[in-house]
Amino acid sequence: MKWKPIVPSEAVILIVEDNLNNFILMTRLLAFLGVKKCEWKASGWKVLEFAETLGNVDVVLMDIALPDTDGYQSLASLRSHPRFQNVPIIAVTADISAENMARAREAGFNGFIGKPLDPDRFPEQVRRILAGEEVWERE
Amino acid sequence: MGTGVVAGREAPRRLRSIPTTGMRGGLGRTLLTAFLILTILPLALIGGYAAQNNRRNLQQEVKSKLQAVATLKGEELQQWFVHMRQALLTPISWTTDASAGQREAWWESIHKQEPDLTGVTRLDQNGQELWTLGTCRSTARVAGSPDFVTERTASATASDHNAHFPLGRFVLLGDTDAWVLVYATQEHTTIFCLRESALTRIIQYDALLDKALIGETGKVYLVSQSRIWPGGAEAVSVGNGVYVNHLNVPVIGAYYYLDDFDVGVLVEQAQSETLESTDRIAATLIALVLAVALATTAIAAIVIRQITRPVIRLTESAVAMAEGDLAQHLEVTSRDEIGILTFVFNEMAADLKSLYEDLEAKVAERTQRLQQANYLIQRRALHLQASQEVAQAITSVRDPTLLLNQVADLIRESFVYASVAIYIVEPGGGEIRLRAHSPATRPDTVVDVADQGAWPEHVYAGDGSIIERAARKRVSVVEHQQTDETVEWYRRTLSRAAIPLRMEDRVLGVLAVLSTEHEGIQEDELEVLELLAGQVTVALENARAYERERLAAQRLEEAEAFKGRFLANMSHELREPLNTIIGFSRLMIKGIDGPLTSQQTQDMQRIYDDAQRLLFLINDILAISQIQAGMMELRLQPVRLQDLVDAVMPTASALVRGKDIELIQDIPADLPVLNVDPIRLRQVLVHLFNNAAKFTERGRITLKAWHNENQVYVSVSDTGVGIPPEDFERLFVRFEKGADKEGRWQDGIGLGLALSKEFVEMHGGQIWVNSEVNKGSTFTFSLPCYVADGDGREV
Numbered sequence: 001m002k003w004k005p006i007v008p009s010e011a012v013i014l015i016v017e018d019n020l021n022n023f024i025l026m027t028r029l030l031a032f033l034g035v036k037k038c039e040w041k042a043s044g045w046k047v048l049e050f051a052e053t054l055g056n057v058d059v060v061l062m063d064i065a066l067p068d069t070d071g072y073q074s075l076a077s078l079r080s081h082p083r084f085q086n087v088p089i090i091a092v093t094a095d096i097s098a099e100n101m102a103r104a105r106e107a108g109f110n111g112f113i114g115k116p117l118d119p120d121r122f123p124e125q126v127r128r129i130l131a132g133e134e135v136w137e138r139e
Numbered sequence: 140m141g142t143g144v145v146a147g148r149e150a151p152r153r154l155r156s157i158p159t160t161g162m163r164g165g166l167g168r169t170l171l172t173a174f175l176i177l178t179i180l181p182l183a184l185i186g187g188y189a190a191q192n193n194r195r196n197l198q199q200e201v202k203s204k205l206q207a208v209a210t211l212k213g214e215e216l217q218q219w220f221v222h223m224r225q226a227l228l229t230p231i232s233w234t235t236d237a238s239a240g241q242r243e244a245w246w247e248s249i250h251k252q253e254p255d256l257t258g259v260t261r262l263d264q265n266g267q268e269l270w271t272l273g274t275c276r277s278t279a280r281v282a283g284s285p286d287f288v289t290e291r292t293a294s295a296t297a298s299d300h301n302a303h304f305p306l307g308r309f310v311l312l313g314d315t316d317a318w319v320l321v322y323a324t325q326e327h328t329t330i331f332c333l334r335e336s337a338l339t340r341i342i343q344y345d346a347l348l349d350k351a352l353i354g355e356t357g358k359v360y361l362v363s364q365s366r367i368w369p370g371g372a373e374a375v376s377v378g379n380g381v382y383v384n385h386l387n388v389p390v391i392g393a394y395y396y397l398d399d400f401d402v403g404v405l406v407e408q409a410q411s412e413t414l415e416s417t418d419r420i421a422a423t424l425i426a427l428v429l430a431v432a433l434a435t436t437a438i439a440a441i442v443i444r445q446i447t448r449p450v451i452r453l454t455e456s457a458v459a460m461a462e463g464d465l466a467q468h469l470e471v472t473s474r475d476e477i478g479i480l481t482f483v484f485n486e487m488a489a490d491l492k493s494l495y496e497d498l499e500a501k502v503a504e505r506t507q508r509l510q511q512a513n514y515l516i517q518r519r520a521l522h523l524q525a526s527q528e529v530a531q532a533i534t535s536v537r538d539p540t541l542l543l544n545q546v547a548d549l550i551r552e553s554f555v556y557a558s559v560a561i562y563i564v565e566p567g568g569g570e571i572r573l574r575a576h577s578p579a580t581r582p583d584t585v586v587d588v589a590d591q592g593a594w595p596e597h598v599y600a601g602d603g604s605i606i607e608r609a610a611r612k613r614v615s616v617v618e619h620q621q622t623d624e625t626v627e628w629y630r631r632t633l634s635r636a637a638i639p640l641r642m643e644d645r646v647l648g649v650l651a652v653l654s655t656e657h658e659g660i661q662e663d664e665l666e667v668l669e670l671l672a673g674q675v676t677v678a679l680e681n682a683r684a685y686e687r688e689r690l691a692a693q694r695l696e697e698a699e700a701f702k703g704r705f706l707a708n709m710s711h712e713l714r715e716p717l718n719t720i721i722g723f724s725r726l727m728i729k730g731i732d733g734p735l736t737s738q739q740t741q742d743m744q745r746i747y748d749d750a751q752r753l754l755f756l757i758n759d760i761l762a763i764s765q766i767q768a769g770m771m772e773l774r775l776q777p778v779r780l781q782d783l784v785d786a787v788m789p790t791a792s793a794l795v796r797g798k799d800i801e802l803i804q805d806i807p808a809d810l811p812v813l814n815v816d817p818i819r820l821r822q823v824l825v826h827l828f829n830n831a832a833k834f835t836e837r838g839r840i841t842l843k844a845w846h847n848e849n850q851v852y853v854s855v856s857d858t859g860v861g862i863p864p865e866d867f868e869r870l871f872v873r874f875e876k877g878a879d880k881e882g883r884w885q886d887g888i889g890l891g892l893a894l895s896k897e898f899v900e901m902h903g904g905q906i907w908v909n910s911e912v913n914k915g916s917t918f919t920f921s922l923p924c925y926v927a928d929g930d931g932r933e934v
Contacts, residue, residue: 021719025726032731065711094714098774098818116718116754119725 001110003088005132006058008034013126014054016062016074017092018042025117026061026092033123043067044074051081059129060084061113064093064104072107079108090129092117096138105136114138167440167447174439179432186424194417198381198391201354201413205393205406208352212341212359213395213404219341220400223320224309226253227331230261230272231322239270246272255337262328275319275332311363311402356409362394363402381410449477453484465492515663522667525553529671533678537685543575546675550652551577554664557655560594561640561675562606563648571598571610571649594651606649609637613646615669619659634659638668640676647676699767706764713757720750759890762822766897773816773901780813780844780853781806787824794832795840803841810844811924813851819898820922826891827855827918834916835859846924850904854919861912870908871896895920 013035017023027038039054041047045068047054060078064071071091078084088110093100096114104112111134113125125135229245249256250273258275262268310321318338320331338361353359360367367385384390389410396403449472456467467488471478529549536542543561551559560576573596598606609616620633634654640647650672654660660668724747726732728740735743765771784804791802813820824842831840838858845852862870871892892906899906899920910916 019715019719022715022722025719025722028726028731029722032729094711094718099772116714116721119722119729119731 001086001088003058003086003110003132006130008127008130009036011035011058011130012037012039012056014039014041014047014057014060016041016044016047016060016066016071018063018065018067022063022115022117025119026122029117029119029122030126033127035126044069044071044077047074048077048081051083054083057084057087059126060087060089061092061126062089062109064091064095064100072103075107075109088129090135098138101136101138111135112137166450167443170443170447171436171439174443175432175436178435178439179428182428182431186421186428190417190421190424193420194414197413197417198410201391201408202380202393204352205357205391205408206395207393208357208359209393209395209404209406212406213397215341216338216402216404217397217399220309220311220397223253223331227256227259227309227320227322230259230329230331231324242270242272255334256331257334258332260330260332262330263326269327273332275330309400311400353406354408354412356412358407360405360407361402362405367405445473446477449473449481453481456484456488460488460491465495467492519663519667521553522664525549526667526671526674528553530674530678533674533682536678537682537689539679539682539686540574542678542682543675544577544579546671546678547575547577550650550668550671554652554654554668555656557653558594559653560651561648562594562598562610562651563679564610564646569600571606572596573598574648598649605635605637606651609639609649609651610646613639613641613644615639615665615672617660617665632657632659636660636665636668638665638672640672640679642676642680647679650675700769703764703767703770706760706767709760711761714754714761717750717754717757721747721754724750756890759894762894763890763897766894766901771901773819775814775816775902777812778815778817778820780810780851783817783821783824784842787821787828790825791828791832791840794829795835798832798835799837800832800835801839803839805841805843807845811846811851813922813924815902815922816898819901823895823898823920824853824855826895830891830918831855831857831859831916833859834861838915849924850921851924852919852921854917856915856917858915861914862908862910862916863912864910867908867910871906892918 008030013030015023015026015038017026017040023040027040030038039057041050043066044062047060062071062074066074069077071093075089078087078089089108090111090113091101091104091109092113092115093104094115101112111129113122113135114137121137125137129135226249229249230242233242246259256273258271258273260268260271260275306323306325308322310323312319312321318333320333322329322331381389381391384392384407390407391410391413392405392407394403394405449469452469456469460467465488468485469481471481471485529546532545532549533542536545543563547559547561550556558576558578561574562571563574564571573594576594595604595606598604598610600607600611605616605618615636615638617634617636620635632655634656636652636654638650638652640650650668652660652668724743727735728743728747762771784806788802788804795802828840828842835857836859839856840858841854841856843854843856895918896906899922902922904920904922906918906920908916908918
């Protein structure tokens with residue numbers, strides 16, 4: 001899937017992450033990158049719940065190990081929603097096994113970033129994604 | 140097992156064929172012949188004798204009568220002769236000189252007096268006629284011929300008969316048609332010719348009387364000079380008794396001879412007349428005899444039939460018996476010996492039959508006993524086989540429930556029981572529970588006896604059931620119960636047996652069986668069942684022990700898996716905050732949150748470094764846990780070692796930063812492509828570099844690779860402190876610290892080596908260490924060569 005490149009300062013990034021600290025770390029790093037607007041939902045279910053209230057989203061960074069519904073189920077739900085059909089959704093997970101990455105690719109994620117996030121590399125990874133590049137990096 | 144007797148009983152009764160051809164009816168023929176001989180022969184003899192006697196009597200009688208007639212006639216003739224002699228004496232006395240007148244005068248007188256006298260002639264001694272009175276010619280010509288006289292004279296002198304023709308007396312001579320009286324002297328011969336009828340009259344007078352006396356065929360003849368008159372035929376035989384006369388007729392005759400005149404009277408009667416009555420009697424007799432014979436034959440035939448019919452029936456029955464049909468019974472029809480014989484025959488046949496049947500019954504009984512013995516032996520064999528099968532089954536089955544069910548099924552099938560149940564004493568001993576039963580469906584579908592229907596699910600102490608009693612008394616209990624079916628065929632013995640499953644003096648349970656066979660559960664069967672119960676008990680104990688062991692092992696495994704899962708989860712949970720620590724510390728170090736003082740940066744760096752180390756450790760634990768939990772799978776792919784090493788080198792360089800260590804690579808260009816999981820192999824290399832860097836302060840860390848046909852070898856050598864040989868083994872064990880004997884604390888090698896060992900071995904290789912204390916260590920691992928299938932893809 002190809003998506004339209006966008007400059008970080010204009011991008012809106014939705015972070016689906018149950019760990020607040022991780023979310024904050026990510027927003028800091030994204031801010032370092034220049035991203036001004038980040039949305040946060042703690043679960044895929046909540047994303048769907050508030051899909052209508054959400055503004056435009058350019059990229060979704062989604063944890064896979066989520067409460068209630070895991071990342072794969074959430075991905076399927078989001079993909080069935082018209083608003084997220086063409087939005088790149090990137091798996092961000094601590095399960096960095098090759099199996100998991102292959103599974104993510106199979107399931108329809110548009111990228112894979114392994115946890116723990118490397119603060120040295122994470123902004124660069126997101127920048128590439130916003131530039132329209134697929135990123136599949138486990139660490 | 141001895142089935143010969145059975146076969147013997149089946150042998151067909153041999154049918155004997157009796158060769159009786161031509162023998163049937165022989166008895167009747169014999170008896171009939173005997174009868175005929177016995178009846179007809181005496182009759183014929185008596186008849187014959189009577190006829191003969193009668194004939195003789197008749198002949199005698201007739202002969203007497205004829206004799207009387209002959210005598211009578213003879214007397215008459217005698218008188219006539221005497222009379223004639225007197226009357227004729229005169230001429231005799233005449234001599235030759237007698238005058239003719241005298242002669243004529245005498246002739247005149249005599250002729251009137253004797254009308255029968257036809258003439259008188261005198262012949263001289265030469266036969267010359269001297270004179271003749273009346274007519275006597277013919278006679279003279281015959282009788283008076285010289286030949287005649289001469290012949291007579293000559294013959295008289297020559298024969299005895301002629302002695303009766305003497306001189307000097309009257310002799311009667313007969314001719315064919317005349318009689319003459321001849322009186323001869325020496326000088327002359329005087330012939331008196333007589334009328335032929337003269338004598339005939341005398342003989343045949345009073346014919347009626349004669350008829351009565353001599354019968355229709357009676358005739359009187361005169362015999363003279365061997366001739367018979369009338370007729371003058373030669374006399375064949377004269378006189379006495381029965382003979383065939385001159386006319387060739389069988390006659391009875393009587394003869395009276397007159398000496399004086401040399402003449403006889405012969406009276407004959409035809410035998411046919413005489414014996415007419417006697418022949419009639421004989422014929423009658425013959426007819427009678429024949430009739431009697433016929434009647435006798437008929438009666439005899441009937442009688443014989445009467446006699447032989449039962450005999451024949453007896454014979455036929457005997458033949459039938461000889462041919463094997465012993466069921467013979469004849470009706471006793473007559474009250475005589477045959478009847479007795481029949482009766483006795485019946486008795487004997489019945490005896491024989493009953494004897495035979497008795498024998499058969501005995502044979503059958505013996506056969507049955509043998510069959511029973513056979514059956515018992517076979518059943519015993521079956522039981523033994525069953526126990527063997529059970530033993531076999533129970534040694535191979537480990538699951539107690541399965542075991543009990545199999546045992547129940549096996550016992551039921553092998554022993555043909557209606558149902559088999561196995562009860563197990565519950566822990567605590569107060570309750571016994573049904574644990575297995577065969578058939579699997581509740582047995583009330585098999586046995587239609589209400590209270591036999593089902594084995595109770597629970598048996599409680601003291602409830603008095605057979606199972607409870609067996610368990611309490613620790614001995615087998617058998618109960619027999621007759622079903623009260625009215626039809627014997629349906630009547631069965633319901634036998635229930637409960638055999639305790641004893642282990643020493645504990646009762647583990649009860650084996651209960653229900654038999655609906657006719658004979659019920661026998662003692663020998665119970666023994667086999669007890670044997671089986673023993674085996675089952677042992678097997679049950681074994682299975683329980685096995686089950687305990689298995690459960691323990693399973694628990695252990697579960698614990699291990701839990702541990703693995705726990706560690707995996709924990710690692711994950713641990714990593715989350717660690718990621719925050721690492722992330723934010725790195726954030727601060729990078730100055731994203733604003734500039735830090737050098738002291739702050741230094742402190743932050745420490746936090747960051749140790750957090751990083753902790754993350755490595757946790758990652759290792761996670762990996763180990765995954766391996767332990769069996770969750771780790773290799774993703775093998777063709778990999779060039781050089782590429783991997785190139786990827787690892789930046790990390791390695793970072794590890795030895797600040798130390799006087801030279802990193803050396805020695806990888807031949809022709810090293811085969813490896814078939815490995817690059818992530819894991821990379822981890823191994825990182826660990827080995829990490830390890831080498833930790834224990835080496837200065838010198839070299841050399842990575843070397845080489846290969847032979849099958850293996851690729853990679854070694855990482857350092858010039859560090861080295862490892863004492865006794866620690867070699869412990870190095871690769873999880874969580875073993877690399878602490879030396881002097882208590883010198885070495886930085887923990889943690890899980891690195893253990894994990895490396897796991898990874899290498901997962902690839903089918905080996906890892907080992909060579910080390911000399913204070914000189915350095917060399918860790919070497921081997922990997923099997925990759926056999927390329929086409930173009931080896933690279934990472």
